[in-house]
Amino acid sequence: MGNPQAYTKTAMLLHWVTASLLITLFLLGWYMVDLPKGPLRGQNFALHKSLGASVLILSLWRLGWRLGHSPPLLPLSVTAWQAALARAVHALFYLLLLTQPLTGYLSSEFNGHGTSFFGLPLPLWGTLNLPLSEFFVRLHVIGSLALLGLLATHLAGVLSHAFHPRDRFLRRMLPWN
Numbered sequence: 001m002g003n004p005q006a007y008t009k010t011a012m013l014l015h016w017v018t019a020s021l022l023i024t025l026f027l028l029g030w031y032m033v034d035l036p037k038g039p040l041r042g043q044n045f046a047l048h049k050s051l052g053a054s055v056l057i058l059s060l061w062r063l064g065w066r067l068g069h070s071p072p073l074l075p076l077s078v079t080a081w082q083a084a085l086a087r088a089v090h091a092l093f094y095l096l097l098l099t100q101p102l103t104g105y106l107s108s109e110f111n112g113h114g115t116s117f118f119g120l121p122l123p124l125w126g127t128l129n130l131p132l133s134e135f136f137v138r139l140h141v142i143g144s145l146a147l148l149g150l151l152a153t154h155l156a157g158v159l160s161h162a163f164h165p166r167d168r169f170l171r172r173m174l175p176w177n
């Protein structure tokens, strides 16, 4: 489907917007948890939740797009085990991009704070249950570590092929190539 050498512009846009949001969410997440209680902490948590919910919406769109489109063919320099690893990493990325916002949302649902999306409060249906909220916080932290592991593997894979003279692998995801 389309150019067999590169992703479409939509796929590239979704890839880079999601990647930028994810890096922002990590930096914001680590920064905000150490802030003292007060308005600054509240504002940063609210921004983290809104950007995290945006990742969920974009990932649903992206997954829908992906299910209807085949990815471009991999260059011949990519061996069978590397292709299998890349497929597994991509699938786990998609899974975690959906579950990570959900664990964050559920932790806030059961600690009484709830979630608002850029100022619009979402209905708070969870009862106050701090151990359950802590459980989801733990899953959220584990999810963020798993995402970091995937990102490291993804970058190692992409960069090890990026400078191959024939493939110039990165151009599959770069709109100006």
Ligand code: HEM
Binding pocket: 015, 018, 019, 020, 022, 023, 066, 071, 086, 089, 090, 091, 093, 094, 151, 154, 155, 158, 169, 170, 171, 172, 173
């Ligand atoms: C920060 C979070 C990132 C996430 C969650 C992410 C996720 C993904 C996913 C899921 C795919 C597969 C797309 C598909 O076939 O459906 C992909 C492909 C790709 N990504 Fe990333 N990516 C990230 C960052 C990066 C960065 C920083 C680079 C560049 C250094 C990069 C370069 C690429 C390239 C070149 C491809 C195409 C590779 C291929 O076809 O196997 N990504 N990425």
Ligand code: HEM
Binding pocket: 022, 025, 026, 029, 030, 033, 045, 048, 049, 050, 051, 052, 053, 055, 097, 100, 101, 102, 103, 104, 105, 106, 107, 108, 115, 137, 140, 141, 144, 147
């Ligand atoms: C893909 C999206 C997301 C990523 C990558 C992400 C990442 C992170 C990270 C790295 C932290 C710091 C964890 C630590 O203490 O080491 C954090 C904390 C937190 N996140 Fe997210 N997050 C995402 C989405 C969300 C969403 C959608 C919500 C809520 C609606 C949320 C709510 C929270 C909360 C409440 C904390 C503080 C947990 C605590 O009390 O320690 N996150 N997140």
